[in-house]
Structures are given as structure tokens and as C-alpha cells.
Amino acid sequence: MTDNYLRFQRQTILPNFGDEAQQKLLNSKVLVIGAGGLGCPCLQYLVSCGIGTIGIVDGDIIDISNLQRQILFTTNDIGKNKSIIAKEKLKDIHPSTKIDSFPFYIDEKNAIDLISKYDVVVDCTDNFKTRYLINDVCAELSTPLIFGANFQFEGQLAVFKMDDSMINLRDVFPKPPKQAMRCEEAGALGAVLGIMGSLQALETIKLITEQKDGLNNEILYLNLMKYETIKIKISKKMPDVTCPMSGNTIIDLNVEEFIGKINNPMVQLIDVRNEIEIPKVDFECIQIPLPILKENIHLLNKEKEIVLFCHIGVRSLEALELLQDEFDFKHVSHLKGGIMKYFSMK
Amino acid sequence: MSNKITIKLFGNLSELVNTHEILIDFKSTFFELKAELFLQFPMFENKEFVFAIDQKLIHENILINQNAEIALLPPFSGG
Numbered sequence: 201m202t203d204n205y206l207r208f209q210r211q212t213i214l215p216n217f218g219d220e221a222q223q224k225l226l227n228s229k230v231l232v233i234g235a236g237g238l239g240c241p242c243l244q245y246l247v248s249c250g251i252g253t254i255g256i257v258d259g260d261i262i263d264i265s266n267l268q269r270q271i272l273f274t275t276n277d278i279g280k281n282k283s284i285i286a287k288e289k290l291k292d293i294h295p296s297t298k299i300d301s302f303p304f305y306i307d308e309k310n311a312i313d314l315i316s317k318y319d320v321v322v323d324c325t326d327n328f329k330t331r332y333l334i335n336d337v338c339a340e341l342s343t344p345l346i347f348g349a350n351f352q353f354e355g356q357l358a359v360f361k362m363d364d365s366m367i368n369l370r371d372v373f374p375k376p377p378k379q380a381m382r383c384e385e386a387g388a389l390g391a392v393l394g395i396m397g398s399l400q401a402l403e404t405i406k407l408i409t410e411q412k413d414g415l416n417n418e419i420l421y422l423n424l425m426k427y428e429t430i431k432i433k434i435s436k437k438m439p440d441v442t443c444p445m446s447g448n449t450i451i452d453l454n455v456e457e458f459i460g461k462i463n464n465p466m467v468q469l470i471d472v473r474n475e476i477e478i479p480k481v482d483f484e485c486i487q488i489p490l491p492i493l494k495e496n497i498h499l500l501n502k503e504k505e506i507v508l509f510c511h512i513g514v515r516s517l518e519a520l521e522l523l524q525d526e527f528d529f530k531h532v533s534h535l536k537g538g539i540m541k542y543f544s545m546k
Numbered sequence: 547m548s549n550k551i552t553i554k555l556f557g558n559l560s561e562l563v564n565t566h567e568i569l570i571d572f573k574s575t576f577f578e579l580k581a582e583l584f585l586q587f588p589m590f591e592n593k594e595f596v597f598a599i600d601q602k603l604i605h606e607n608i609l610i611n612q613n614a615e616i617a618l619l620p621p622f623s624g625g
Contacts (some may be wrong), residue, residue: 238625326625349622351557356622372603377594377621386558388624421556421619426566430554430617432598437605 207294208250221409222250228408229253231315233306233334234324235282236260237388238348240272241397242324242404247290249405253298254290255318258282259305269390306330308511309477311337312540320407322346322400328376335369336514338362340537344407345369348400352386353425355396358434359403359415367417371437375521392424451520451533453507455545458535467505471539472519477511481539490515497527505531512538549612553583557620562589577607579616595620 204226212222230251232239235258246254260282262273272289273282287301306314306325315321315337323334323345331347338345339362347358347369360368399420406414415431422429453461461467462483469485472493488496490510500506506529508516516534523529535542549572560566570586573579576599584591597604598617610616 234625236625324625326623328621328623331623348625350624351620351622354556354622372596373594373621377623386624393625419619421617423556423566428554428566430556430598430615430619431601432617432619433602435603 204250211249216411217409224408224410225250225405226252228320229255229318230320230322230404230408231255231257231318232322232324233257233330234326235270235272235286236266236324236326237269237350237390237393238397238400239282239322239324240270240286241394242322242348242401243286243290244272244293245398245401246322246404247293247297247299249401250294251297251404251408253300253318255300255302255314256283256286257302257304257306257314258286259303269388269393271390271394306333308333308514312341312512315343316341318343320344320346320404322348322404324348324397324400332369332376333514335360337512339366339368340512346400346403346407347419348396350388350393350396353389353392353423355392355399355422355424356419357396357399357403357415357422358419359407359417361407361417363417365417365436367434367436371434372419374437395424396422452513452536453533454536455541458507458509458542461505461507464505467507468501470500470506470508470519472508472510472515473539479543481542485509490519493519493522494526497523500529502529502531505533507533507535509535509539509542512540514538551579551610551612551614551616554615554617556617557595557622559590559593559595559618559620562593563587572610572612574610575607576604576610579610590618593620 208222212218228251232243235256262277262280262282264278272286277285281303283301283303287299291299311333321338321343323331325331342362344362345360349356403415417434418431420431471485471487472490474489508519510516513536520532520534523532550569551572553568555566570582573582595618598619599614
């Protein structure tokens with residue numbers, strides 16, 4: 201008790217803060233996905249401000265080229281897992297913080313299980329595929345998402361509250377962009393990432409302590425070379441908007457609509473999950489894992505309606521876009537939320 | 547003499563033209579302005595970004611006024 205009072209005194213005396221806000225931090229559970237350039241500084245500030253429970257997800261191994269910006273790690277840590285070492289370095293800052301290390305990559309199979317145990321998710325990852333997975337699962341679970349990203353001397357910061365508006369990353373960039381430069385091509389400077397990761401920690405703190413000036417379904421662009429910033433309000437994209445990239449309409453089915461397609465002779469139901477994924481469905485469908493969909497396209501009948509499904513609706517959306525963009529299928533839809541939604545209704 | 551409007555560039559877009567701000571001829575609707583942008587800067591046409599006008603993301607055709615603040619925002623993924 202006394203330790204916490206002394207420990208957090210400098211922040212509890214801030215305006216609009218106090219013991220109430222501190223208690224909210226102590227009671228909260230935050231999942232930081234990515235312990236790299238953004239994750240390292242973010243984690244330092246989240247632990248030190250008194251977040252009660254922190255999860256760290258990262259399957260990466262520490263490399264010498266990381267050390268110029270991933271500031272939790274030292275030369276002696278090269279070759280070790282980032283999540284495990286991050287926990288090592290953080291655990292003595294505030295010993296009563298519960299830190300859980302997840303030394304593997306987040307993916308479709310573990311994402312729901314991981315994210316459902318936390319109140320807030322901070323996206324400190326470095327690729328679009330993972331970012332969209334995190335976004336989609338957070339939207340699914342209504343878990344607020346603190347998005348941060350970097351390009352050279354610039355940064356992007358967004359808070360998606362996942363409230364009734366359901367505004368999320370896809371209302372900014374509807375599809376995972378194809379062109380992305382990873383930092384080994386674009387370059388990255390530690391100080392810039394330090395600022396962006398710290399901003400992510402700050403927005404997480406604002407959200408948990410309910411500050412009125414936190415980003416609210418808004419995205420902030422920062423040019424840290426020229427000190428130019430722009431704060432943008434995001435509004436919900438119309439549900440029947442055509443995809444700006446291809447002009448095709450993305451058709452989501454809810455569970456009721458999906459059930460209506462079962463045993464329909466004019467419909468082909470395609471399970472794009474991997475062979476080992478269970479539970480298998482109890483209705484007739486064609487199983488074509490997404491990685492081998494292209495070479496098995498002949499199994500699909502363009503005259504029929506194609507309905508795709510996967511675990512939570514991320515791969516089936518990818519499959520839908522593939523069929524539309526590369527193979528010109530006109531009658532494709534997918535099960536929004538994945539087959540997990542179907543099973544939960546049975 | 548035509549009116550010009552300023553457009554702020556973020557991310558890899560500013561690299562393409564070596565500046566963080568460009569000037570194009572003012573057009574009073576979003577779609578016309580977009581067309582004018584690609585006419586004067588064809589290298590932007592296959593780049594991925596969204597438009598923000600007066601601090602709001604814009605996808606549909608709207609009227610634009612002379613003093614509008616316009617920015618082109620590409621996606622970032624680095625972390």
C-alpha cells in the first residue's frame with residue numbers, strides 16, 4: 201500500500217488523475233503485441249506507470265540490427281526471444297506487475313484466446329497481415345486497440361475504441377495494402393520509434409484513466425523531421441461500399457445467412473482452413489486450405505455461388521479477394537466472424 | 547489565372563516528389579480534385595493512400611472550399 205503511494209505519487213498529483221485513475225491502471229490488463237521498436241519503449245512506460253497485468257507477444261529472436269532501436273535489449277541478449285527477455289528486463293521495475301510472456305507469433309489460431317484475456321491491445325507489430333488480424337479480432341471482441349506504426353521519420357497513431365460505432369482500421373484502409381516497406385528497406389531510427397511507442401503508452405493510459413482528450417476513433421499522423429502533425433476523425437465507411445482497389449463488392453454473410461446456404465445445390469461452400477484445424481463442420485463443403493487455393497481453383501464452379509469460411513473470417517476474406525481480383529469470380533461471399541460464430545450458435 | 551490549393555504529403559509520397567507540400571489547381575469537388583492530382587502527379591496514381599479534407603477522411607464525392615486543408619495519408623506498417 202505504502203509502496204504504491206510513494207511509487208506513483210508524482211503522477212497521482214497530476215490534474216484529472218488522482219488515486220482513482222491510479223487504481224484503474226492497477227486493475228487493467230494490457231496486451232502488447234510486438235516487443236520491437238515500438239513495443240520496447242511502450243512496455244517500459246506501461247509497466248512503470250502501474251498497469252496491473254501486461255502480456256507481451258513476440259516470436260522474434262533478438263538480432264544485432266535490432267539494438268539501435270529496441271532499447272530493452274543489450275548485446276548479450278542477441279539470439280534470445282524478445283518476449284522472454286522483455287519480461288526479464290521489465291519485471292523489476294514494479295515487482296507486483298503481473299507480466300505474461302508469449303514467446304510466439306500471434307496468428308489466427310491463437311488470436312482470440314490471447315486477446316480475450318485483456319482489456320486493451322497495443323499493436324506494436326511490423327507487418328500489415330498481423331495488424332489486420334489484430335484489428336479484426338479486436339473488432340470482433342470489442343476490445344479497444346491502440347495502433348501505432350512508423351515510416352522513416354514519420355509515425356501514425358490511432359485509437360480504435362471498438363465502441364458502438366465499430367470504427368476500426370478498415371474504415372481507414374479497407375484492405376491490407378500490398379506495398380509495404382519493412383524497416384530493413386525503409387530504415388528506422390530509435391528515437392523516432394521511441395516517441396511513437398511512448399505515444400502508444402500515453403494513449404493507453406489516457407484510455408484506461410478515461411481522460412477526455414484521448415484520441416477517440418481518430419488517427420494522428422506525425423512528421424517528426426518537420427514537426428507537422430495532422431489529427432483526422434474517422435467515420436464509418438458505408439457498409440455496401442465497393443472496395444476502392446478493385447471496384448468489387450465485399451460480401452459478408454452473417455451466421456443466419458450462412459446457414460441458409462448449407463445444402464443449397466447452387467452454392468459451393470469452401471473451407472479454407474488448414475487440414476489439421478478442428479472442429480470439422482457437419483455439412484457438405486469442399487476443403488481447400490488457402491495456401492493451395494490458387495492451384496485448386498478448378499474445383500470451384502464459376503456458375504455457382506461460392507461461399508468461403510475459415511476460423512474467424514480473416515483468411516476467408518483474403519480468399520474472397522483472391523477469387524475476385526485474380527480469377528474474376530462474380531458471386532463470392534464469406535462468413536463474417538468465421539466458422540467459430542457458426543459453432544457458437546449451435 | 548487559376549487558383550491553387552495546397553496538399554500535404556505524408557510517408558513515401560513526399561519522397562516521390564521531394565517535397566512535403568504540393569500545389570495543384572483548385573477544383574470544387576473531391577472527384578475532380580483527385581483527377582487533377584493524378585493529372586499533375588501521375589506517379590501517385592498507383593500508390594496506396596487516403597484523402598483527408600479538413601481533418602476528416604473522405605471517400606465519397608463532396609464539395610470542397612478554397613480554404614480546405616488537404617492531406618494524402620498512406621498506410622504505415624513499421625514497428
